[in-house]
Amino acid sequence: MKIAVFTDSYRPYTSGVVHSIETFTCELTALGHEIYIFAPSYPHCRNENRVFRFPSIPAPTNRDFTLAIPFSPRLNSVISKWQPDIIHVHSPFLLGQVGARFARKLGVPLVFTFHTLYDHYVHYVPFARNLTRALTRRYCRDFCNQCHLVITPTSVIGKHLKEMGVKTRICNIPTGIKLEDFAEADSNWLQSQFGLNREEKILLFVGRLGREKNIDFLLKAFARITKELPQTRLVLVGGGPEESNLKKLATRLGIASRVLFTGPLARMEVIKCYRSADLFVFASKTETQGLVLAEARASGLPVVAVKAFGTSEMVVDGDDGFLTGESIPEFTSHIKKLLAEDDLRQRMSVRARINAQSLSSRNCALKLSSEYSTLLENKNFLRKTV
Structure with a gap:
């Protein structure tokens, strides 16, 4: 037709x-x-x-x-x-x-x-x-x-x-999502492309840098995390009208050196970012689906996200990630748990890939x-x- x-x-x-x-x-x-x-x-x-x-x-x-x-x-x-x-x-x-x-x-x-x-x-x-x-x-x-x-x-x-x-x-x-695109991507691309320390744990966000994405919440949460776990880095992939303001906020919070703004990237480069990270973090409250959450799962990334609208159907709470309230202590506690427990993170990674199959x-x-x-x-x- x-x-x-x-x-x-x-x-x-x-x-x-x-x-x-x-x-x-x-x-x-x-x-x-x-x-x-x-x-x-x-x-x-x-x-x-x-x-x-x-x-x-x-x-x-x-x-x-x-x-x-x-x-x-x-x-x-x-x-x-x-x-x-x-x-x-x-x-x-x-x-x-x-x-x-x-x-x-x-x-x-x-x-x-x-x-x-x-x-x-x-x-x-x-x-x-x-x-x-x-x-x-x-x-x-x-x-x-x-x-x-x-x-x-x-x-x-x-x-x-x-x-x-x-x-x-x-x-x-x-x-x-085209599941085959996520199967063989370079799992060290971020580290080699941006000179990141391979010992660091990478928290990843992918999306438009707009106010509706609630990225200031992510930065404030990361400021708390990096005080306890200095070998972590937050990577923000994408561009948008709030990029300058977010960089200023990162500076005020004292985390500018630990936050990487990649700017917009080509599609296959974004997929390499997923494959290079340890966790996907997401705080948007306006999603009808949150396609990036499905892509994170296809890459085997456990997710920690604020529970809201479409996000709630893209993460199986306790199975392939965690859904939290819009509370920095609650949000950061789940991130720290996944960073500290390698076995849990690996189990959720496996479940994320399995659950992503339904979104072919x-x-x-x-x-x-x-x-x-x-x-x-x-x-x-x-x-x-x-």
Whole structure:
């Protein structure tokens, strides 16, 4: 079948949403489906087959991100000529609205993946945050109720949407991972690439350096850990708007020499980081899935994470890691336990790899493909007002 994907973020920008789209595109294409992606343009974007770029402007709160101008004189002819069977949107905003409009025009099913707890990002709004949060929740609810199917990466997010008033059918399909990518990566890459002491225990975080990731909590927790266990290092992989502030905080806490900011890395380099570390640490409270947690497990990394939303379904507490409250003493006590007990860390490493098997990208794509087929077989979807 032909699937048109509308997204407000796409490469070269890096994010969980972008990675999800890339992973499903690869697997769905391997299953014989045709994918056409409609996305914002970025400076120096190369021409790609089956990728339509909208003119865009830099986002005011994140200069690495662009905002699509949701109009193009070529769009109608491209979509009319290609004739998609399904339109799948990955945002309820700019290009998500464009996708919804074409689903209505063409009479095809509209699928929406709810990737982000948008109301948890109001800290980027300089005023009226409570009102903005309420309006964002209502907007997301109404958009979901225009769709024929809503995909959530974890069941806890599906429950959250139902509590918000979403009536559309919700299906839990996580973003899968290519397990084979994690099998043979260099397990000493971080040490050799950045000159780290091979005797150090490495705590790893991978993700966007934004306020919503709660990385200041990680730094404060690590400041406590390094006082008791000086042969530890915290490695933060990724870039983002808070990088400068986080470096200043590390300096104020007296741990700047023990914290490595790698900046953004290529995909295979990130995988090598997982394989080079001893523990994965995570404090974000806004995740719908937390794909990096699944990747850590595939690498055999035990996880210590703050229990919140999607994170709670990505870690089996006491089996392949620990889930804690947002308490620095509780969080650090579990990290110290895993660093001190090699046998426990090894057992959890084995369990992490086993548990990651359920998140095969091929299996997740097969489930999504099945949902597409069900929609197309159910002619009643045309009765729904989009």
